[in-house]
Structure formats: structure tokens, C-alpha cells
Amino acid sequence: MRKTLVIPFTIIAVAICILLNTAFSSPDDFVTDKAFETNSTITGMEAVNNIPLDEVFTEDPFKVALVDNGNINPAREISGIEQRNKITGAASYAAFMDSEIDLSKVDVKVQTSILTDMINNYNFGKDKITFIPGTTGTLKGDTSTLQALIDKKGKNVSFLAIRLRDGAAAGYNVDSFYQSCSTIKTPLTLYAAQLIQQGELSYNDIFTYTYSAYISGSGVIKNYPTGTRFKLKTLVTYAITESDNIAYQMLCQNLGVKNFYNYLDKLGCDTLSDDRDTNRYWPDSNCRSSALWWSQVYQFKNSGDVGKWYWGLFGDAPSRIDTALGHAKECYTKSGSSTYSMHEAGIIMGDEPYLVVIFTNSTSSSANTESYFYQVAREIDKLICS
Incomplete structure (x- = not known):
């Protein structure tokens, strides 16, 4: 019986990935020359209930606790502990569309010089x-x-x-x-870093990789299964050092694309009205x-x-x-x-x-x-x- 259930789930998963990649990618998929792209070896992996955990930062290993989701959003987990994501597929995606952190009232301090x-x-x-x-x-x-x-x-x-x-x-x-292209990863990760510095977020806040964050191109998270949880510190690092497209989209989704555009406004950056009106991830x-x-x-x-x-x-x-x-x-x-x-x-x-x-x-x-x-x-x- 299990074998007959795996096939339709796989088809659904692939279909969702394709649809979401089309929805969130820019007109051209981001590519890097093979000679230029870095190849990292991911080490220190383990699994809890078959969900792998990323322990790249060995100086601060995960403290794992499994808790019931209850009413906690399954796509955004920032409580400081690991939480089991029990919702998959379309339900997880639907929840993710309403998963951004409420940062609308957070004043990020922009320095003038x-x-x-x-x-x-x-x-x-x-x-x-x-x-x-x-x-x-x-x-x-x-x-x-x-x-x-x-x-x-x-x-x-x-x-x-x-x-x-x-x-x-x-x-x-x-x-x-x-x-x-990937130059836009700088202001989004800067936004995240400033929120960490101000105490609004933490290095150790946890975010779950779901289907809705998938995009092809550069990075290493694409090699992980959906359901993998990453620290905020890991996502920021991957977005810069690996130019990870999925890390970027996870940050954009969870910090909030509208919040990101507001942050760009605060920096004095120009944006196109079409990008803003459509909440485009890659302006x-x-x-x-x-x-x-x-x-x-x-x-x-x-x-x-x-x-x-x-x-x-x-x-x-x-x-x-x-x-x-x-x-x-x-x-x-x-x-x-x-x-x-x-x-x-x-x-x-x-x-x-x-x-x-x-x-x-x-x-x-x-x-x-x-x-x-x-x-x-x-x-x-x-x-x-x-």
C-alpha cells in the first residue's frame, strides 16, 4: 500500500515545485558558470524523525526538541527550538503564503553618512x-x-x-x-543582519524549507529535502557565500517581501512600480x-x-x-x-x-x-x- 501512495505524492511535489519556480523566479533563471560556482561539502548532518538538521555552525549546535505544532504556523518557526513540520503539500504551501513575520512596526536604523x-x-x-x-x-x-x-x-x-x-x-x-540577479541578496541579508543586531531576530531563529521556496540555479539548499530546518544565520551565510537562491527566497518569504520593499525605500533605493505592485522577489x-x-x-x-x-x-x-x-x-x-x-x-x-x-x-x-x-x-x- 505504501508504494501506491508514494507515486502520486511525488507527482504532486514535482508539480508544485515547477509551478512555484515559475511564479517566483525572475525572467531568467539565475545561472553561474561551472568554473565560477563554488561546491561546498555539507557535513555534520543528522536526522530527527527523518528530518535532517543543518549543523554547519558547530560552535553553536542545535538544541533539539520536538513539539506539537498546534496553532503554530508550519512554515515559519522562530521560537528558538526545533518544531516538527507535520503539514505537507498544498496545506503547507497555503499556510506559507501567510507566513511572513510581522515586522511592519519594527524601525530598522539606517545610518546616514x-x-x-x-x-x-x-x-x-x-x-x-x-x-x-x-x-x-x-x-x-x-x-x-x-x-x-x-x-x-x-x-x-x-x-x-x-x-x-x-x-x-x-x-x-x-x-x-x-x-x-543575485546582487539583490545583499540588501535583503543586510536587512536580516540589522534585525539580528537590534535584537528583533536571532541567529538561531529556525526556518523550514518548503516547496514554495524552491527555485533553480545557484546554491546548496536545493540538495536538501523539503522539511529541512535552517537557522537564520545559515540562510544569511548561504545567500552570500553560496549565492543560494532558495536561501534568498526563504528570507524574502519569511521577513516579508513588502517589508523588504519598505526597507529599500528607507535606504533611498529606486524600485520599479511593476516590481512593487506584484511583490516581485527579484526586483x-x-x-x-x-x-x-x-x-x-x-x-x-x-x-x-x-x-x-x-x-x-x-x-x-x-x-x-x-x-x-x-x-x-x-x-x-x-x-x-x-x-x-x-x-x-x-x-x-x-x-x-x-x-x-x-x-x-x-x-x-x-x-x-x-x-x-x-x-x-x-x-x-x-x-x-x-
Whole structure:
């Protein structure tokens, strides 16, 4: 009898995954080049009543207790203890659609700074490389190679770079919108980290992986069965260091997509009305908005242990800029890519630290090459550091 029941359940599970992937994914599934994608070995796994537990953070292992769900939402479990998810399939999905945490009255403290003011107020021209002088002068250098890259047929490029020492900047079409790809994982995880730092959430809050969070592409959670529970700390880590798409969607669902858009508003970021009206999980963005959330990341790194931990994640994340610069500088960045796009944003350290955002888009998948991105990154580095 059990064998006859497994088949329809499997079919239902696959169908739900397909439907949800279609509903929540962006127009292009996020993909990464195999050579660029990291492959992590998951260790320390065990199971309680056949539900595996993720114990990646061995310094703070799970304290497991099984309790009856009762009226507790089966998709969101943040009580600090493990809870058995007894509801599966359509019932679990229906509950998940109403599972976001009520953070509407939580005031996340956004820091203002000279850097934030510069990003907001700098006036960059359209369709031309614009230089903004800093306190010690204007950036100088040959832009002919960079301009040739911008003019290359089949390519769209935007960038914004600001030298942290004096605010000198260079930019090109900084307000043009692009598919954000995995760069959007930065502001959502920053939102989560700030909620942890303020005591609204905890590293150890538990979230359950359900069908509704499934999406193809990069990450490691796709290798786990639905029903697996993850600490909030694990989800934030995976979203950055593994660029985990499912971790991102779990965070977006549980923290609340409307809360996320409100947070982007508070940062001063631009969003498209169509994205907001449809509560799109993967909103388009632009270089100026990305620079704004990175100015917050740069300040937040000094916010105690949480800020230090969060900042360190970006040092462990794969970086094409790091490769482009020959691994000569510390890069705290978050990359993103799709079939036609390749982006990266963050802070480049070294003798001349700077904030940089690079968005590129190609008219064909074959033109979406890392070598092109590397050239753009190197030319921008020369401008900032010359």
C-alpha cells in the first residue's frame, strides 16, 4: 500500500515545485558558470524523525526538541527550538503564503553618512562617462579603453565607483535599471543582519524549507529535502557565500517581501512600480541603488559582532573582480549573473579603497562573457587608483 501512495505524492511535489519556480523566479533563471560556482561539502548532518538538521555552525549546535505544532504556523518557526513540520503539500504551501513575520512596526536604523549623501546627490550624465571631483581633486586617466568596452556592439554597461578617501567618483548611466540577479541578496541579508543586531531576530531563529521556496540555479539548499530546518544565520551565510537562491527566497518569504520593499525605500533605493505592485522577489535595480545599500554594509561592519560577522561573509564570497585584479586586493563584494547579465558590487580594499558597482547586460548568451567583465573591472580600477 505504501508504494501506491508514494507515486502520486511525488507527482504532486514535482508539480508544485515547477509551478512555484515559475511564479517566483525572475525572467531568467539565475545561472553561474561551472568554473565560477563554488561546491561546498555539507557535513555534520543528522536526522530527527527523518528530518535532517543543518549543523554547519558547530560552535553553536542545535538544541533539539520536538513539539506539537498546534496553532503554530508550519512554515515559519522562530521560537528558538526545533518544531516538527507535520503539514505537507498544498496545506503547507497555503499556510506559507501567510507566513511572513510581522515586522511592519519594527524601525530598522539606517545610518546616514557623507558617503550616502554623495551617492544620493552626485549628478552623473547619461550616455557618457562622468567624473565627480573629490576633496583632493578629480580622477584622471585614459578612458579610451573603457569607452571602447562601453561602445561594444551587443553590450549594455553601467558603473559607479567612488574613492573612499576623498569621494572622487566616476560613473556611467548609474540610474539605468537592470535585472539585479543575485546582487539583490545583499540588501535583503543586510536587512536580516540589522534585525539580528537590534535584537528583533536571532541567529538561531529556525526556518523550514518548503516547496514554495524552491527555485533553480545557484546554491546548496536545493540538495536538501523539503522539511529541512535552517537557522537564520545559515540562510544569511548561504545567500552570500553560496549565492543560494532558495536561501534568498526563504528570507524574502519569511521577513516579508513588502517589508523588504519598505526597507529599500528607507535606504533611498529606486524600485520599479511593476516590481512593487506584484511583490516581485527579484526586483530590478541600478548602480546608484546598489551603491546606497553598499554604503550601509560598509558602515554596518563596525556594528559589533553581528556587523563583523556579516562583513566577513563577503570576503568569503566568489568575486569576479577579485579574479580580474589578480587576487591582489581584498574584495568584499557580491556578484550576480543570469543568461544575459553579469554584475558585481561591493568594496575593494588595498592602498586605495573604493566602492564599486558594475552592471553588464548582453543581447545574447554567447556574448555574456567573464573576459569582458574582467576588462571593465580592470579599467575602472585603473581610474580610481591612478
